Amino acid sequence: MQAPNSPALADAAANWTGAYVHIPFCARVCPYCDFAVVQGQDDQVGRYIEALVTEISVGGSWRPLDAVFVGGGTPSRIDPGLLVALIERLAEVHGLNPDAEVTMEANPEDWSSEKSDGFRRAGVTRVSFGAQSFDPVTLGTLGRRHGPADIMRAVERARTSGFSSISLDLILGTVGESLVSWEATLDDALELPIDHVSIYALTIERGTPFGRAVAAGGPSPNEDDQADKYELAVRRLGERGFVQYETSNFAKPGHACRYNLTAWAQGEYVAYGLGAHRHLDGTRSWNVRRFDAYLNRIESGESPIANSEALDAIAKEEERLIVGLRRLAGVEAGERGRRWLAGSAGQRLAEAGLVKLTEGRLVVTDPLKADTVAREIVGA
Amino acid sequence: MLPNDRIRNFSIIAHIDHGKSTLADRLLERTGAISEREMKEQILDTMDIERERGITIKAQAVRLDYRAQDGTDYIVNLIDTPGHVDFTYEVSRSLAACEGALLLVDAAQGVEAQTLANAYLAIEAGLEIIPVMNKIDLPSAEPDRVAAELAGVLGVDVGDVLSVSAKTGEGVEELFERIVADVPPPAGQATDPLRALIFDSYYDAYRGVVSYFRVVDGSISDGDQIRFSATGDRHEVTEVGVLTPAAVAKDSLGPGEVGYLITGIKQIGQAKVGDTIINAADNNVEPLPGYAEPKSMVFSGLFPSDGEDFERLREALDKLRLNDASLVYEPESSRALGFGFRVGFLGLLHMDIIRERLEREYGLDLVATFPSVAYRVTKDDGTELEVRSPQDLPDPNSLAKLQEPYVRAMILAPSEYIGTIMELVLTKRGLQTNMNYLSPERVELTYDIPLAEVVFDFFDTLKSRTRGFASLDYEPIGYRESKLAKVDILLNGQSVDAFSAICHRDKAYDYGKSMVGRLRKLIPRQLFDVPIQAAVGSRIIARETVKARRKDVTAKCYGGDISRKRKLLEKQKEGKKRMKMVGSVEVPQEAFISALRVDSDE
């Protein structure tokens, strides 16, 4: 089994094919969330899925898929039968490789045994639960609708249904969360039969309720607190056999997320749905973010694409480096990476011990400083 | 030409806000100089800033035709002067153009510091002083007490104090009669060679330099060839006239008359305030005494927040200087703030006004460094120099003597506050030299005190500790040796020039600590710990640390975020380019700016 952080795996992903499908429905929008989501539109689910199917069909065939990612929003809110239709359509249009990874995001409170089995039967192989915390107070602050018991039940059910990978998303550094509470969250998560963990530091996004509260002078997450919690997580997960392979991601061997590896390797992927981003033929493009706009466009036979960006060779190489650097395997330095490292900015960071060259790869030694390095590479 | 005995020249002088400009309104109104329709409050305060702040900044002359009760016609030239201590210079030069002065006192406030200071100036200038109590309409007026105080100050009979209300016009008639009766007519002879004193000059974009003058001897006429005695240049008079307050051209002005002059010169320096206008042909005329140059009391570095604006700042200062001879400046450069100017001001109000005009009239966004006074330095080798910026202070080891400017400060307050004031002054290194009771309730305290202690927050503190009842005036009395220290602020061991300050040794710690504290909050975290220190020489007196940055990564990076992510990094990188490097520390210019902008009491 390949180690999640192996350079060979990281680089192989550059040639994989991905597909992203966005399901925007949420029971209630969480106060920190700035994704393309809608609430109170559940009566539109059928219409939206139909639009997705149309978008997939109209887009035409590409290459057989190695990784499918059904993200949200809350994909677990919809009926497994609707997902069957989507996955079948993808398989018909592009083809699905035999060992393809099919991930879906899920909220623990939705995960009944029926849904668990239903989604598994629909062809989902990997489920990623938005657990966020095991501390009821923190979950309350985050506006989540589940409790710790919901997470435990959901994971057990998923195991029973036979998903091959189960992942938990955890958020660290919520205002009011103590280090002890975070440690307990980690311990509780590690008690469960999971294969993968994603750790996110809470970020305050403009335009969200949290963003407005902070702008109005409310308390904001503390950098040092988040760094402490992050470092604790890295240690604790490592002790329990989870290998860190990206800034925020940890997996047991064989359980690295293929879809994300593809994105970080600058691989290509198709994408469907509200606000979805794709990377095809060297061009990045993204769909409109407004729900009604997306539906109207698809239904009137128009392209849902809001904008696109074709990178020239230099920008492309730069992008490859800055995205690739987030991986613990680092990124093949190439000529540009070597030149940068030999220059003044590169030397300064190397002397500060932030970046090094190992077997031809640029590697960030402290994942918490990945942006410090990336910032020096852009436009250098 | 009018005979001298029909001319009366006087200034209106008083403490700030005692009603000089309002009284001038009434005098203008009474003589019909201004129609009812044109009338507005403090009509002689013409500058925007004067109107907004409700204070007079520049002295303003106006000529009135007054028919006395006995039917005699007089020409009355009045000069309305500013009351604020920063502009005392304007008062002195106005007085030099007059034979008399109306000394105004607010009937509710009583005698205050500038009442005394201005009274002394008028006495020194040998003027006839008419004591006038104003605002007698106020319910809070205490006419008996205030009249006695005012009479006491001037050593005159209480019965000589006139009572007026510049608001209602009460007493204005009697005042006019007193002016023509008491103010002596000018003495000059029309047949003598011309001598006229320039008491103000300003630059007009269309007409060039316009100079205000007072004829002392002789006369000046349209078409005359004249010379400015100091510069020696010959010019032809293209226009003479008087201000009523509208400019009215005249053929000729004789002894005692006050008017304006245009010769077509473009450079204000050619018609300097205080210079004497003489006939071009006269070679043996003794110039008039003139004035001492106005003296800058405080200096501050002014830097455009946008470095690109340096030239615009220079042009703006050049323009302001045309009408404000007291404004002095020289280029200064700072590692932290870029290029700017070291500017000298008459005081903090003057500084505030100049900054506001630069920002408003010239659209500049400015950063000012901490104001400082000018120090006098004597080096080991005996050379002396004036240091207007802490940056220019030579190595302390090479200094034989370091002196700071002192002032004589006069504080007038109700006697119940004597203890409070003495306590305050003690903390400001003041030395009491005199105590004088104007009345049992009112006392005048005199101190020798460092200018640096008086010029900044002293007045505010004094006001608040005396519930607004104390007033302050001061005048320079030269330099004295002091235990001064230069405090440097070091960022990772490197001194940041814009934050250095010279202060008394006992205050060095307070300054250093507050500055270091402010910077700690403003300097972004770096890759490494950054010590911020305040140092006197090699001794560290205060220290804070900006801890190294621990987390610099956005948590999420899904496939979808890649374009956004790159753009965000590019934007942040762009922002980094505008950072100033102090050694290896990256500091956004805004951090320096905010550190300087925080109120000094924080």
Ligand SMILES: Nc1nc2c(ncn2[C@@H]2O[C@H](COP(=O)(O)OP(=O)(O)OP(=O)(O)O)[C@@H](O)[C@H]2O)c(=O)[nH]1
């Ligand atoms: N009630 C009353 N108010 C007056 C009188 N004279 C002036 N004031 C008010 O006092 C304030 C100050 O008047 P100014 O004429 O501007 O005073 P000033 O002495 O010219 O002030 P500076 O030029 O700044 O020194 C204004 O609000 C006037 O309206 C008066 O006789 N009675």
Ligand code: SF4
């Ligand atoms: S459930 Fe997830 S996608 Fe929906 S609002 Fe909350 S955080 Fe956003």
Ligand SMILES: [Mg+2]
């Ligand atoms: Mg006035």
